[in-house]
Amino acid sequence: LRQEAETSLHLALRLIAENKFEKARKVFEHALTLDPYNSEILIEYGQFLEHHHNDLIRAENLYTRALVKQPINARALELKKRTSPLVEEIDQKHFILIDNLLQELYRIPDTNPHLRRAKRDAYYLHIYHSNAIEGNTLNLRETRHIVETRMAIGGKSLIEQQEVLGLDLALQYVNSTLVNRLGSITQQDIFDIHRRVLGFVDPVEAGHLRKHQVYVGSFVPPSAVEVQNYLDDFLVWLNSLEDTRDLHAIELAAIAHYKFVYIHPFIDGNG
Structure with a gap:
């Protein structure tokens, strides 16, 4: 080749x-x-x-x-x-353009019906795209139906529907407990998020570090015995204002995602 x-x-x-x-x-x-x-x-x-x-x-x-x-x-x-x-x-x-648009968004009252509808639509889109990128075949309408009604759709994969419910629970947890806690994220927080993401699909592995080697295409993540040390270093970096204060929120999110996926601490549900 x-x-x-x-x-x-x-x-x-x-x-x-x-x-x-x-x-x-x-x-x-x-x-x-x-x-x-x-x-x-x-x-x-x-x-x-x-x-x-x-x-x-x-x-x-x-x-x-x-x-x-x-x-x-x-x-x-x-x-x-x-x-x-x-x-x-x-x-x-x-970043400046995005920040300016964000300031305009903040000027809209939370009670504005159009804003509330846009937030709901963005929430469903986030769940849909996050699952779709991992191969979930449910469409946006089906995803929204599952989140809103908690009812299964006949003829569709039960696991894929459970993935929707899990991500919904994880996002609700993050939005209600962690969104304003930058600088004090713990390993237990990560486990709690993962337990919600994967709890319906794989309750045995949900919230637990992997115990064996995994492979992602040609990429080989750290060995299972190294995961804890890597995760400790990741949390030190994530919570260090000295290392992250000069980063734009988008930069911080992108770098944090890269570092976390590199570690690949769980069997599944890392992305």
């Missing part, structure tokens, strides 16, 4: 020279599929996206991936050093 990936890389570079940019993009994607950690492919594709698609964000991500594989790669270091401040500037503009 590596040889085929390198052949695809050379083809993509030739297509660029011939101004066949869309074909080059498809060949780059094919090359990455064949060899996703090839630093040369990552760097060349990043430069292509930067110069021909003006996609700084994806390009910087590719340079970062190249450095994960080869931390001292001079080209990747130079490219990331140049693009990271530009991506940070883009991020900050988005």
